[in-house]
Amino acid sequence: MKVLDHRLHSDDGEPVAFEPSPNQGGELDPRYLVMHYTAASSADGSIRWLTSPDARASAHLVIGRDGSITQLLPFDRVAWHAGPSRWDGLEGLNRYSIGIELCNAGRLERKGDKWCAWFGTAYSDDEIMVASHPSEDHRCGWHLYTPEQIEAALEASEAIIRAYDLLDLVGHDDISPGRKVDPGPAFPMDSFRAHLFGRDKDRPPTYETAANLNIRTGPGTSHERLSASPLPQGTRLDVVAQQGDWRQVKVLGGVGGERDIQGWVHGDFIRRAE
Numbered sequence: 001m002k003v004l005d006h007r008l009h010s011d012d013g014e015p016v017a018f019e020p021s022p023n024q025g026g027e028l029d030p031r032y033l034v035m036h037y038t039a040a041s042s043a044d045g046s047i048r049w050l051t052s053p054d055a056r057a058s059a060h061l062v063i064g065r066d067g068s069i070t071q072l073l074p075f076d077r078v079a080w081h082a083g084p085s086r087w088d089g090l091e092g093l094n095r096y097s098i099g100i101e102l103c104n105a106g107r108l109e110r111k112g113d114k115w116c117a118w119f120g121t122a123y124s125d126d127e128i129m130v131a132s133h134p135s136e137d138h139r140c141g142w143h144l145y146t147p148e149q150i151e152a153a154l155e156a157s158e159a160i161i162r163a164y165d166l167l168d169l170v171g172h173d174d175i176s177p178g179r180k181v182d183p184g185p186a187f188p189m190d191s192f193r194a195h196l197f198g199r200d201k202d203r204p205p206t207y208e209t210a211a212n213l214n215i216r217t218g219p220g221t222s223h224e225r226l227s228a229s230p231l232p233q234g235t236r237l238d239v240v241a242q243q244g245d246w247r248q249v250k251v252l253g254g255v256g257g258e259r260d261i262q263g264w265v266h267g268d269f270i271r272r273a274e
């Protein structure tokens with residue numbers, strides 16, 4: 001993806017869907033990327049809300065569960081996504097950041113034998129993780145992000161960070177601690193950040209396959225294989241994200257001409273490369 005004239009474009013040169021929001025103000029001095037979740041059930045509903053004047057809220061991008069991206073404001077306009085916030089000596093991060101909303105139900109509560117969102121929808125065990133937010137001391141359910149969504153967010157973030165030479169990627173919970181918990185523990189912030197900024201100190205180590213290993217389109221054996229033959233033992237990988245026992249990996253080094261493969265493998269069958 002790339003940014004042209006403050007609009008996100010896919011690799012084939014087409015701009016992503018654009019649904020203009022009236023909820024904006026002023027010139028942006030972009031320094032950070034801020035990740036959010038919508039705490040809502042559908043991207044369409046969130047887009048409708050964030051483009052209605054009543055919301056008095058917006059974001060630059062909304063990314064659906066299927067990885068679809070909708071832009072609500074050009075990247076040179078201030079969106080209203082951060083609210084009262086502070087980071088690295090700056091106050092009111094709307095003026096200094098580009099905001100991405102990921103469609104996700106957010107925090108879930110146990111009701112009977114189900115995990116339920118605040119809007120009532122119940123989610124099955126394989127759609128959630130149980131964890132405590134780093135700023136809290138009690139565990140609850142959190143809606144998982146989809147692999148397609150994480151992949152789209154990573155590609156969009158890469159393009160935006162490159163276009164505006166941004167300093168860092170932060171969560172809404174980083175800039176509004178105590179007031180906000182999104183994008184929450186289900187968002188792979190550390191690997192995301194390390195991948196985008198490649199910092200030596202928190203860059204994740206390189207891994208390799210410990211056996212011949214199938215690589216799949218999603219985290220589970222029900223997902224299709226990405227290539228007819230398994231990755232040979234010793235294939236070097238970058239781990240991009242994780243869900244349960246599964247790791248989303250990028251194949252490094254061009255084994256068997258499969259240089260650009262990115263997919264999911266079972267974490268038991270990879271190990272740190274020497």
Ligand SMILES: [Zn+2]
Nearest residue numbers: 036037172182
């Ligand atoms: Zn937020």
